[in-house]
Amino acid sequence: MQRKRHHTKYIFVTGGVVSSLGKGIVSASVGALLETRGLKISISKADPYINVDPGTMSPIQHGEVFVTEDGAETDLDLGHYERFTRARLNRHNSFSSGQVYDHVLSKERRGDYLGTTVQVVPHITGQIKENIFRASEGVDVAIVEIGGTVGDIESLPYLETIRQMRYELGGENVVCIHLTLVPYLAAAKELKTKPTQHSVKELRSIGIQPDFLLCRAEREIPSDLLRKIAVFCNVPGDQVFQAVDMDSIYKIPLMLHQQGLDQSLVDNLNIWARSPDLREWYSIIERLDHPKQNIKIAIVGKYTDVVDSYKSIEEALVHAGISNEAAVSVVYVAAQDVIAKGPSVCLEGVDGVIVPGGFGERGTEGMIRSIEFARCQNLPFLGICLGMQLASVEVARNILGLHTADSLEFAPETTEPVIFLMEEQKGVTNKGGTMRLGSYPCVLAKSSKAREAYGKDTVMERHRHRYEFNSQYRSRFEEAGVVFSGTSPDDKLVEIFELQGHPWFVACQFHPELVSRPMGAHPLFKGFVFAASKKKQDKKSTRHTE
Numbered sequence: 161m162q163r164k165r166h167h168t169k170y171i172f173v174t175g176g177v178v179s180s181l182g183k184g185i186v187s188a189s190v191g192a193l194l195e196t197r198g199l200k201i202s203i204s205k206a207d208p209y210i211n212v213d214p215g216t217m218s219p220i221q222h223g224e225v226f227v228t229e230d231g232a233e234t235d236l237d238l239g240h241y242e243r244f245t246r247a248r249l250n251r252h253n254s255f256s257s258g259q260v261y262d263h264v265l266s267k268e269r270r271g272d273y274l275g276t277t278v279q280v281v282p283h284i285t286g287q288i289k290e291n292i293f294r295a296s297e298g299v300d301v302a303i304v305e306i307g308g309t310v311g312d313i314e315s316l317p318y319l320e321t322i323r324q325m326r327y328e329l330g331g332e333n334v335v336c337i338h339l340t341l342v343p344y345l346a347a348a349k350e351l352k353t354k355p356t357q358h359s360v361k362e363l364r365s366i367g368i369q370p371d372f373l374l375c376r377a378e379r380e381i382p383s384d385l386l387r388k389i390a391v392f393c394n395v396p397g398d399q400v401f402q403a404v405d406m407d408s409i410y411k412i413p414l415m416l417h418q419q420g421l422d423q424s425l426v427d428n429l430n431i432w433a434r435s436p437d438l439r440e441w442y443s444i445i446e447r448l449d450h451p452k453q454n455i456k457i458a459i460v461g462k463y464t465d466v467v468d469s470y471k472s473i474e475e476a477l478v479h480a481g482i483s484n485e486a487a488v489s490v491v492y493v494a495a496q497d498v499i500a501k502g503p504s505v506c507l508e509g510v511d512g513v514i515v516p517g518g519f520g521e522r523g524t525e526g527m528i529r530s531i532e533f534a535r536c537q538n539l540p541f542l543g544i545c546l547g548m549q550l551a552s553v554e555v556a557r558n559i560l561g562l563h564t565a566d567s568l569e570f571a572p573e574t575t576e577p578v579i580f581l582m583e584e585q586k587g588v589t590n591k592g593g594t595m596r597l598g599s600y601p602c603v604l605a606k607s608s609k610a611r612e613a614y615g616k617d618t619v620m621e622r623h624r625h626r627y628e629f630n631s632q633y634r635s636r637f638e639e640a641g642v643v644f645s646g647t648s649p650d651d652k653l654v655e656i657f658e659l660q661g662h663p664w665f666v667a668c669q670f671h672p673e674l675v676s677r678p679m680g681a682h683p684l685f686k687g688f689v690f691a692a693s694k695k696k697q698d699k700k701s702t703r704h705t706e
């Protein structure tokens with residue numbers, strides 16, 4: 161194990177000046193580029209906050225919670241890492257200060273420190289190192305993104321860890337990429353380098369000289385300015401890159417490659433690697449740039465005013481667009497508005513409707529109305545997790561005539577609990593990490609839309625929910641034209657259901673968006689977008705013949 165560690169090279173990604181510069185996308189792009197050279201990589205995120213994981217954090221504050229195969233509730237950046245690369249990440253690839261302290265404190269309580277004073281250096285930094293090593297086992301290059309911004313009080317122990325690792329393992333094994341902002345001041349008509357200089361100064365004051373600078377800017381940075389940044393920040397001129405805003409995140413790997421970032425990284429880390437095979441990335445961009453049609457999908461949810469709360473769904477739609485040669489635009493519909501204005505107003509002109517996952521009662525009646533509208537108007541519909549549960553309620557109420565049908569989550573007293581709690585979830589009081597989480601098998605029913613979309617009999621899909629479809633209602637649903645097209649292998653749990661005689665009404669208990677990729681759209685998203693584009697074409701041709 162000790163030996164392996166020394167074979168792994170480390171790339172740290174830090175950020176300065178402001179947050180939200182896209183460190184996650186940069187880390188993912190670096191991983192993607194190194195993979196095109198045949199290297200095995202891992203990407204991890206170290207978050208300086210004190211929460212043990214983002215599972216209990218509101219999407220309003222933190223965006224979507226991404227779930228790994230092994231059921232860890234992690235930062236949404238892990239979604240980017242998995243979308244851009246082949247690396248399959250697990251619970252070790254995302255950790256927070258909360259977790260690090262939790263670990264150190266339990267060791268201290270057990271007496272593991274043998275009476276020494278437990279301190280940030282070396283104990284917290286030592287634990288951070290352990291976490292980094294654990295997440296990097298067996299890979300050629302481990303990329304580690306440090307959350308937050310240089311200068312934050314919380315990120316100090318992480319930066320100190322980078323300093324130590326660089327000192328211990330040397331510059332051939334550890335490099336640091338610092339992402340900064342070069343803002344454009346409209347009044348002065350100038351791009352400004354001072355914030356970058358200050359942020360590098362801050363890094364250097366804690367002992368880190370960045371090896372690479374990535375300057376985020378809204379417009380092209382002239383070469384003399386890049387040179388100025390290099391000199392003032394003490395970084396070699398050919399290791400200062402620019403990251404100019406792009407219309408798609410999937411263009412970023414090639415944009416960085418064209419400036420020579422991956423070549424420079426392998427040179428600095430003294431890695432022998434083959435020349436990159438970028439064909440997949442070129443073909444993605446080609447398809448992104450030449451869509452044959454535009455379609456509009458509505459996401460009817462509760463967190464629609466918060467950027468990033470449906471990140472993976474947005475991306476899965478982009479992927480499905482790439483594979484269907486369509487540009488997919490998303491309109492967010494606040495579920496509460498559907499009640500006030502009516503679904504025909506809110507969903508006017510859309511080619512398909514998604515009701516995504518969520519928690520709590522707010523907005524659910526608006527979602528149910530939207531589902532009913534999609535069902536009655538033959539509008540393609542994809543229900544995900546809560547969206548599937550509400551589709552069950554809609555079918556029960558409006559087709560089966562069970563007017564009081566509901567989910568036990570919002571109506572604990574309902575007489576028709578079509579969505580209920582399994583025995584093992586009943587006594588749960590601790591909210592963190594106790595849902596049905598992670599990857600589970602799903603068996604698909606013959607001659608169903610789902611089976612046709614996937615092209616295989618059994619699939620693995622990721623879950624994050626507490627409630628389930630109540631199987632007591634299955635036969636009544638079937639009589640009404642519902643096909644239970646995906647179930648757990650023991651047939652106890654409903655994973656997917658669909659409606660016969662509808663162009664695409666498919667609802668799933670898991671989160672297909674979490675495993676969709678630009679080079680391999682998720683089958684259910686692909687099928688949904690295909691149905692939406694077909695619907696749009698049909699609409700057009702009927703208009704022509706009228």
Ligand code: GLN
Nearest residue numbers: 517518545546625626627
């Ligand atoms: N609130 C629902 C449950 O816990 C759905 C969860 C979700 O959509 N992720 O089962």
